[in-house]
Amino acid sequence: MTEDIQLDTFTKHSRRGVWLSAFVVLLMTLAALFAPIVSPYDPKEMRIGLSSYPPAWYDTPTKDGKPEYLLGTDLYGRDILSRAVHGARSAMFLVLIAIPLAVVIGVVVGIAAGMGSKTVETIFLRLTDVVSAVPSFMFAVIIVLIFRVTPTGRVFGGLITLTLAFALAGWVSLARLIYTAVLQVKRLEFMEASRSLGASTWHQIFKHILPHVSHLIVVWIVNNIPAVILLEALFGYIGIQILQVTDGSSFQDLSWGGLIFSGRTQLNWNPFILLVPTVCILVVSMSFATLGEYLNEKLNPQLKQNQIV
16 A cells, blocks of 8 residues: 555656646757747947846846846846747757768667668678767867858858767667667568568668567657757857857857856856856756656656567
């Protein structure tokens, strides 16, 4: 009886965490979509004489009796809240481009290795060994340093460069996951029956393989979204610029990583410049991690049931 009560309580807390995480993700998405409307100020507007103001619960300038800068200002008098809201747009841009690109590469390579000949499988294993030998972050740094001096590196203030860096460094884990799952699915009875009936490889892939690995793809996507955001922040924190020349329209100027980069130099007299984007990254990453665990728990039993049927 006691165990049942504890289990029910745990389930309630888990559901609350999932709903809260979904709310945070939705809030981030809305902030990214409507950043120009939600932001109280222009994130690039510099205000002389309002440098490094603390958040609203300190003694800050007021407008009509209300705090004028809820999260304070940076060294150049720019509103931190507005810049954090626009930072969500940069993070979402990376997620919407880098993740699908990595998924396409990982799924295609993983299925090709699992369904292909022994030669294709060997090439895949050697390729993943080579890519995995280099840490993902170092591989991403190499990609950024190569592409940032090209015309591609200047598109969208250098964001395309970072998306390529993550996609080329992040597809390996998904490809290995899909490859292992394909080998397992190939041993199931319905796959043997499909081959004995003369089904083509394409039919087997789209009819049987993809439906049985789709849950892995979904869970991988949710779990790797924080990795994209953290990669962007890490580039900003250590000061690696994804553009050869950083100007007012660059990635470094309006992103959580850019805020961290500028905030670390002002830590002594205004720590909130560094604290605000750090909290944003922490909360969003934890939310996606919670959603990933929930999806993994919900989709795995469904996969086992489909295999039995």
